[in-house]
Amino acid sequence: MRIELIKRADASPLFSIASPFIALLLTMIAGVIMFLLLGKDPATGLYTYFVQPLLDTWSLEQILVKATPLALIGIGLAVCFRSGNWNIGAEGQYLIGGAFGAALPVFLPGVDTWVLLPAMVLMGMLGGALYGAIPALLKTRFGANEILTSLMLVYVAQQLVDWLVRVPWRDPKGMGFPGTPSFPSGAQMPKLWQYADAHYGLVLAVVLAIIVWFVLSRTMKGFEIAVLGSSARAGRFAGFSARRMTIFAFCVSGALAGLAGIAEVSGTVGKLDDKLSLGYGFSAIIVAFLGRLNPLGCLAAAFVLALTYIGGENAQIAMGISDRATRVFQGLLLFFVLASDTLIQYQVRIVSTAARSA
C-alpha cells in the first residue's frame, strides 16, 4: 500500500475551509488514544478539554484572556509567513514589547495620567518591532538565516527580562520577589467590564484582525506580500523589493507580538515579572497555521488554542492529567494542520501495491 499525490490544477476551495476542521477532528482522535494510554476515560477527557471550559463564564473569560496574546501574535505571524519570512522568535519580541512598555511606569514613578497607557502600548509595539528588525536586518544585510537568529534572540530576550526584573527594575518593597512595582491605574489596560479578567487587549486584537484582513485581501500591500511569499523573483519582476518586505514583515509581526506583550503586562498582570514568558510566541505559530494565515481565521484559532490551555488546566484538576498534555495536544494539532493542508493542493490516493504492478 502506498500514498500517491496528484497535484490539483487549482487549490481546492472545499479543503481550504475544511482542512482546519479535519485537523481538529484528527487531534481529538489522537486525544482519545492518548487518554486510553494514560488509563483515563476518553469521553470524560475530551469533554473536560474541549466542552467544559465553554460552559462556565469564568472559564470562558480565562479563554478570552489567553486568546488575546495568541491572536495578536498569530495575526502578525500570518503576515510574516505569508510574505515567505520565517519569524519564529515572536516569543522574544513579545517579551521585549512587554519590557519596553513597562519601562514607562518604571522610569516615571508617580506619574498616573490617561496618556500613560497609550504611550506604553506604542512603546510595546516599538520594542517588539525593533527586536523583530534585528533578524530581518541580519538577513537582508548579511544573509544570515532568519529562522535561527530570530530563535536565538528568544533566549537572549528571556535572559534580558529576567535580569531586568531581578536587578535594576526590581520592586524594593517586593520582599525580594522578582518583578517591578505594580503599575498605577493609568498604566493598566482597562478590563472589559467590572470585575472582569478579560481586558481591552481583546478589542485591539479583533480590530487589528479586521484591519489586517482588509489590507491582505484588498490592497496592493497585501498583494505584494502574497507575490513575494510565493516567488521572490516574480516579486522583483513586479517591482517589489524582497529585502524591504523582510524588514516590513518582521517589524509588523514584531510590533504585534510586542503589543501582545504589553497587553499581557498592563492588562493581565499589572506589572512586569519573571513569569511573562509562557510560550505564547510559539503557540501562536500554531494559531497562524490553524487560522490558515488569515487574520480572521487566526482569531478563531486563538480561541481554540486558548481552549486547550484552559481545558488542560481543568483536566489536571479534575482528572489528574498532566498539564503537559496541553502542549502535546498543541503539537499534534500543528502536525495535523500541516497534514490536512496537503488536501488543498493535492488529491491524495491510497493505492495498493498489488493493483499498481498489475
Next chain:
Amino acid sequence: MDVWVSIILSVCAASTPLLLAATGELVVERSGVLNLGVEGMMIMGAVCAFAGAQLTGDPFVGALFGIVAGAAFSLLFAFLTLILVANQVATGLALTILGLGLSGMIGEGFVGQPGIKMERIDIPFLSDLPIIGQLVFGQDPIFYASIALVIAVWFFLFRSRKGLQLRAVGDSHSSAHALGIGVLKTRALAIVFGGACAGLAGAHLSLVYVPQWVEGMTAGRGWIALALVVFASWRPGRLIIGAYLFGAVNIAQFHMQAQGFGIPAQFLTSLPYITTIVVLVLIARNRRLTMINTPAALGQPFVPDR
C-alpha cells in the same frame, strides 16, 4: 595542569551532544531536507534514554532507547514532508513543539530522580598517563562515538557510492530521480539517521553531561546544532571545529559565572546564543562559500510524476 585537563574534558562533554546532533542534521541537509526538529528529537532522546536507563539500570540500554526514540520521532517528520509534502520548516517546528511537550509528559515521573551516569572508560595504565591519559583514553563512550561518527559520515559522503547518491539527491532531486536513484528512500533514511543522532545527543545530556532528567534540558542545543551545520558549510570536518568552539564558549561562561566578575549571570547565559548569531552572520557574509556549498535542493519538496 590538572585544571586544564579537567577544563578540556568539560569542553569535550559540552561539545559532544552538539557534534552528534549536527552530524546527523548535516547528512539530512546534504540529502536536501531541512529538519528544524532537531531540538524536539534531541529532547525525546534525552527523556527516553533517561527512562531506559532507569528501567533497566543500564546506561547503554538507555542510550539505545535514546537513539531509537530520536529515530522513531523523526519518522513523523519524514512522513509529513516526504509523503504528504508538508512544508519542511513548519513541520520541523511542529516536531520541536511536540517533542518538548511529549518529553515533559514522559519525564514527569523522573524529575528530581538521581540519574544513572554512563561512566568514563578506564583502561588500566593508559588512562593513568599524564594529561593524554584522561583526554585520549579516559572519556565517556559517547564521546568516542561522536568522533567516530564524524569520520564515518565523512567517509560515507565522500568515499562511498551511497554517499555520492545522497549528495546527488541533495543537489538536484529531479536529476537523481531521472537516473533512477530513489529520492524519497534516500531522504527517508537520511532523516531517520539524523533522528538517531539527535537521540544519541539527547542521551548524552541525560546520561553523561547532567546526568538527570530536567524538563527542557536541551535548552536550544538542537537549534545551535542547526546553526553549526551552516557554520561548517555542510562539511563534516568543520563541524568538529564549530562544535568545540561552542562547547568552549559554554564552559567559559560557566566558569565566568562561578568566578563572579560582576557580570550578571543572565548575560553570560546568553553568550552561546549571541555567539550563534555572530557566527551565522560571519559565515553568511562569505556568500561564495555558502552559495557553492549549500545543497541546491535544500528545503525543496519533491513529488515524483507517476
Next chain:
Amino acid sequence: MSADDAKLLETKGLTKVFGTLRANDQVDFDIRPGEIHALLGENGAGKSTLVKMLFGSLQPTGGIIEWRGEPVTVPSPSVARSMGIGMVFQHFSLFEALTVAENIALSMEPDVKTSQVAERARELSKQYGLPLDPDALVGDLSVGERQRIEIIRCLMQDPSLVILDEPTSVLTPQEADTLFETLFRLRDEGRAILYISHRLEEVQRLCSRATIMRHGKVVDICDPREETAATLAARMVGAELQDIRPAPVSLEAAPVILSVRGLSLAPDNPFAVALKNINFDVHSGEVLGIAGIAGEGQGEFFSALSGEVEQLPTGGTIELRGNDLSALNISERRKKGAAFVPEERHGHGAVTGMRLTDNMLLARHKSDQDSFQSGGGLGVIVRSAIRSATDRVNAAMDVRKGAPDPNAGSLSGGNLQKFIMGRELDRQPALLVVNQPTWGVDAGAAGHIRQSLVDLAASGSAVIMISQDLDEIFSIATRIAVIAKGTLSEPTDAAKMSREAVGLLMTGQTSDRAEVAA
C-alpha cells in the same frame, strides 16, 4: 527475416494515462540496430512520455515493450541501462555540485570506483573525440561540455540503443556538426539511435526513418529523406503553418527608441555572468534578435534592461526615447514605455499559484495605477478594471483556459506565454524586451507569439528578442547580435548574416573572423 532486420526494440499498444490525459495512446513503434530513427512531434505530442517509459522513468498504463523480441518490463532507469539502453536528456540530469567523474559514476554499478570511472571516461572521450576533464566541477562547465558528459555517461554502458532528447537545442551549429559525426560513428558500430527533435533539417540529414507523433498517437512512419520539411511539419502539426516575415525597415529613417552605451554589470552571485561594455541602438519598427548559447549572460542582460537587478549597473547609460533609465527601477521603466517578458514563465513572468487577474496586476500595478488602484495611498485594488483588462488580453491572444479566471499554473506553456505576451502588448509599449519568447511552447502558439512581435514592431515600436533558437532569430529578426561571455557583438542586418557566422560569434570568436567565415 535476416539478422539485420531484427527489431531491437518494439512497442505494441503502449499507453500512458495521467489523470484524464492520454499522454501516449496505443503507440506502436520499433527501432532496428544500426539505424538513426527520428521521433518527431510538437511539444506535448507525447515524445518525452514514450521515451521515459522506454527508459524506465515512467511506467506504462497499458501495452507492451519488447526488447530483442522478448516482452520486458523496465521498472527503473538502472534496469534500462543494464539492458543496454542509454539516454541523453534534453534538460541535463547532471549535478552541478559534483565532478564530471562523480556524475558519470552515479549511473554505474556500485562496485565501480570513481577513479576507474574517470579513467574509462578519459578513454572514451579520446575514442569519440569528445574532450572532457573528469575532475572538473559540472557547475563550471558550458552547455556543450555538459552534453558531452551525458553522451560519455551513456556510452560507458556500451549501449545497444542510445536515446537523445533534443540534443542540438542548446548547441551552436558547429557543435551540432561535431555531435552528428559522433552519432554516425555510433551508428556504424551497429548501435541504434533514437533521435528526438523538432528540427526537421537535422532529421532529414541524420535519420533514415521517422516516427511522427501528435496528441499522444503515432500519426505516421516515413523516411524523412523522401519528404520535404514542409510535408513533415504539416504532419507534425496537423495543418500547414503560416510563414512569418518581418516587414523591412530602413534604419536610417527610423528613429532610435533605445540607446545603450557602455553598459557593464558586475555579477551579483558566484554563478552570474558579468556584462562588459555593451553598446547598441534599437530603432522604431525593428526586431533586434540576440542570439547566444544558454548561460552567456542573457539573463543578466535582460535584468539590466528591465531594472530588476538589485545593484545598479557599474557603468553606462540606457536611454529610452531620450529618458535615461539607468537609475530607475522596473516599475519606473515601465511607466516610461518599456515592457518586459522574461524567460521563465513560472515564478518570474507569472506567479503559478495566482489567478490570471492577479498576474495582470503583477506587471501593471504601477503603469495602470490610475485604473487598477483606488483609495489614494491605501492602494485598494479595483478588481473590475483588472478583470476587463484580463478579458481583453485573453481574447486578443486567444488564451485557452478551463475556467473564467484560472491559476496561471493550470494553463499550458503556450497559453500562459500568450497571456504574458498579451499583458505587455496590451499596453502598446514603445519597447518590448523578451527573453526566449517561444521556449517550450507548441508550434501554434509560437507562430501566434512571433506574429505578435512582428506586428508590434510594424506599429512603430522596438523589439529586443533574446533567443537561443536560431530558426526563430532568422525567421523574424531584422538585425542580429550575438551575446557571448557577457559581451554583445555589433548588431548586423539579418540578411547579411549566415548561420555559420552567428555560430562562430556564439562561441566567442571575434566578428572579423565571423565575417570571413560568412
